[in-house]
Amino acid sequence: MILTVTLNTALDVTYGVPALAPHSSHRVDTVTERPGGKGLNVARVLAALGHDVTVTGFTGGATGTVVRELLAREAPSVTDALVPVAGSTRRTIAVVDAATGDTTQLNEPGPVITPAEWAGFLDAYGELLGTAEAVALCGSLPPGVPVGAYAVLIRQARTAGVPVLLDTSGEPLRRGIAARPDLVKPNADELAQLTGSREPLGAARDARRRGARTVVASLGAKGLLAAAADGIWQAAPPAAVRGNPTGAGDSAVAGLLSGLVEGLPWPERLARAVALSAATVLAPAAGEFDRAAYDDLLSRVAVTELATAA
Amino acid sequence: MILTVTLNTALDVTYGVPALAPHSSHRVDTVTERPGGKGLNVARVLAALGHDVTVTGFTGGATGTVVRELLAREAPSVTDALVPVAGSTRRTIAVVDAATGDTTQLNEPGPVITPAEWAGFLDAYGELLGTAEAVALCGSLPPGVPVGAYAVLIRQARTAGVPVLLDTSGEPLRRGIAARPDLVKPNADELAQLTGSREPLGAARDARRRGARTVVASLGAKGLLAAAADGIWQAAPPAAVRGNPTGAGDSAVAGLLSGLVEGLPWPERLARAVALSAATVLAPAAGEFDRAAYDDLLSRVAVTELATAA
The missing domain is CATH 3.40.1190.20 (Ribokinase)
Known part of the structure; x- marks a missing residue:
C-alpha cells in the first residue's frame, strides 16, 4: 500500500x-x-x-x-x-x-x-x-x-527502505530536507522561502544540494519542474486551465507517488502529475479531479528535457 | 421549573x-x-x-x-x-x-x-x-x-395555563403574536418590522392590539419600554454601558421570566431585566453577565411610569 x-x-x-462583508451578519x-x-x-x-x-x-x-x-x-x-x-x-x-x-x-x-x-x-x-x-x-x-518531526519520519522511512515524499513549507521543510527525502514538492513560494531564490531551476538545484534526492517544483499554470539525479524536465499542460486551484498540488503529489510505485520513467510521472493537477483545477468541486479531463490531458502534457543531469 | x-x-x-480580510487566508x-x-x-x-x-x-x-x-x-x-x-x-x-x-x-x-x-x-x-x-x-x-409554529406552541401553553413569552422576529413573530402570548420582547428593529412604526410607544401599543398581552421592547442603550394592561414603563440603566451586546437581549428575557415566576411587580421585573442586560454588555465573555455589575446596577436602574394604562 x-x-x-x-x-x-x-x-x-x-x-x-x-x-x-466584514463586520456584518451572514446567513x-x-x-x-x-x-x-x-x-x-x-x-x-x-x-x-x-x-x-x-x-x-x-x-x-x-x-x-x-x-x-x-x-x-x-x-x-x-x-x-x-x-x-x-x-x-x-x-x-x-x-x-x-x-x-x-x-x-x-x-x-x-x-x-x-x-x-x-x-x-x-x-x-x-x-x-x-x-x-x-x-x-x-x-x-x-x-x-517538534519542528524537526518530518526529519525524524524521513529517517525512519529511509531506515525501513521505503521511498519518502515530503510536501510541507517553512521550517518543517527546511529541517525535513536535511534528512534526505527521496522527493520534495514545493510550490514556487515555498521553494523561494527555502532557498531565497525566485529562479526555479537554480532554486531546485539548491534544494537538491540541501538534501532532497529529487525536487519537483509546482509552478502554477506553468506546470512542474523536476530536478532529479539523472535529468531536469519541465512538464506543462497544453493550455492554461481556469478553475479552482484548491487541491491541485495534492493531486500532483498523488500523480508523482503513483508513478513512483509503478516504476514509471520521470517524463511519464510528470505527465501524470500535471494532468491530474489540471483536471483538479477543472473539476467543479474543490479538491476533486475531473476524470474525463484527466484522460484527455494525459497524452497532451508537453514534457521537455532541459538537461541530462541536475 | x-x-x-x-x-x-x-x-x-x-x-x-x-x-x-476578505478573499485571503487566516490562521x-x-x-x-x-x-x-x-x-x-x-x-x-x-x-x-x-x-x-x-x-x-x-x-x-x-x-x-x-x-x-x-x-x-x-x-x-x-x-x-x-x-x-x-x-x-x-x-x-x-x-x-x-x-x-x-x-x-x-x-x-x-x-x-x-x-x-x-x-x-x-x-x-x-x-x-x-x-x-x-x-x-x-x-x-x-x-x-411551519412558519406558524410559535402560534401552535403558544396555544398549547395557554391551554395548559402556563404563561408564555415569545422572542422571535419576522413572520414567526407576526403569526405568534396573533395567538395571544403573555409577553413578547422585540427589539426596536423587530418591532418596527412588525408594526411599520419606528416610534416605540405607538408600535408597542400596536403590538398589543395584534394580540400580545404585554410588550417589552428593548431599545438598546435606552433600556426597556413595557406596555402592559395596567401601565406603561420605561426602564433605563444609570449610564450607557460599553461592551459586547451579544446576549444582552437574552439576559433581558431571563430577567423578565424570573420576575414573572417570582410574581414581582412590573417596575422590579424591568429593573432586573435592564440590570442583567447591562451586566451582560459589560462582561468580557460574550453572553455571560458580570455578577458584581448586576448587583450594583440593580438598585440604580431608573424606572419611570409613563401612563397608568396601555
Whole structure:
C-alpha cells in the first residue's frame, strides 16, 4: 500500500454566502464537509487511480469523529490508520462568495499534541512502514509536534527502505530536507522561502544540494519542474486551465507517488502529475479531479528535457 | 421549573483573528465553543439566578452531540430535554478582529425538520408544559418547521395555563403574536418590522392590539419600554454601558421570566431585566453577565411610569 501522513488532519467546511462583508451578519446558504489535510486529499486521488492507500496522522474530539465517519464512506479504497489524541481535530472554513467565487479561508490551529502522543505516533508509523511501498508526509504540523518531526519520519522511512515524499513549507521543510527525502514538492513560494531564490531551476538545484534526492517544483499554470539525479524536465499542460486551484498540488503529489510505485520513467510521472493537477483545477468541486479531463490531458502534457543531469 | 424552547439550537463558535480580510487566508488564533441559540442563553442566565430550568428544542448530528456535552457541564442547574433529530444542529461562527473587536457572523441555516419530527416535538413539549411555571419561545425556526409554529406552541401553553413569552422576529413573530402570548420582547428593529412604526410607544401599543398581552421592547442603550394592561414603563440603566451586546437581549428575557415566576411587580421585573442586560454588555465573555455589575446596577436602574394604562 501507499501511506500518506497528515499530522494536522482537518474537517474542511465550505460555506456558500452571497458575498462576505466584514463586520456584518451572514446567513450561510450551503454547507459542505469533507475530510481534509493534504495527505487525506492525496489519498483520495490515489484511491481514485486504483491504488491501495492507508492514511495516518492524528485525529481527536467531535470533529475528528466526523472526519473518520466521512473517511469510512470512502472505504475500502482508503484505510483509516489515524491515531486518536485527546485534543480536537481542527476545522478549516472556506467562505465562498456565490457571485464571484472568491474564497476567504479560516484555519483553526489544530490540537496540541503531547510528547506521549507524538511517541505513540512514531510507534504506529514504524509499524505501517512495514507494509508501505511509499510514504508521503504532507502539510503543516499541529501545535506540540517538534519542528524537526518530518526529519525524524524521513529517517525512519529511509531506515525501513521505503521511498519518502515530503510536501510541507517553512521550517518543517527546511529541517525535513536535511534528512534526505527521496522527493520534495514545493510550490514556487515555498521553494523561494527555502532557498531565497525566485529562479526555479537554480532554486531546485539548491534544494537538491540541501538534501532532497529529487525536487519537483509546482509552478502554477506553468506546470512542474523536476530536478532529479539523472535529468531536469519541465512538464506543462497544453493550455492554461481556469478553475479552482484548491487541491491541485495534492493531486500532483498523488500523480508523482503513483508513478513512483509503478516504476514509471520521470517524463511519464510528470505527465501524470500535471494532468491530474489540471483536471483538479477543472473539476467543479474543490479538491476533486475531473476524470474525463484527466484522460484527455494525459497524452497532451508537453514534457521537455532541459538537461541530462541536475 | 422554567422551560425555554430553542427550535434552532446552535454550537456558537468564536474565532479570534488579527483582522478579517476578505478573499485571503487566516490562521485562527483562538477557538471557543458554547451551546447557543437564544433559549439556551436565557436558560444559562436563569440558572445563574438560581432557577430550575429545562431546555428543549431540536438537536442532531455531531454538532448536536457537542452541544449536549457542553450543556451537561452546566447540569444540574440546566436540564437537557432536547429532542433528537436526523439532521445536524447548526454552527454559528463569530469571527472577532483582535485589534478592533469587530465581529463578522456566519450562521448555518440548521437541520431540516421532518413533519414526523415536528409532531414528535409537540408531544414532548406538551409533557414538559405539565411541570412548567413559565415557558419562553426563543429565536429563529429551522427549515421544515411551519412558519406558524410559535402560534401552535403558544396555544398549547395557554391551554395548559402556563404563561408564555415569545422572542422571535419576522413572520414567526407576526403569526405568534396573533395567538395571544403573555409577553413578547422585540427589539426596536423587530418591532418596527412588525408594526411599520419606528416610534416605540405607538408600535408597542400596536403590538398589543395584534394580540400580545404585554410588550417589552428593548431599545438598546435606552433600556426597556413595557406596555402592559395596567401601565406603561420605561426602564433605563444609570449610564450607557460599553461592551459586547451579544446576549444582552437574552439576559433581558431571563430577567423578565424570573420576575414573572417570582410574581414581582412590573417596575422590579424591568429593573432586573435592564440590570442583567447591562451586566451582560459589560462582561468580557460574550453572553455571560458580570455578577458584581448586576448587583450594583440593580438598585440604580431608573424606572419611570409613563401612563397608568396601555
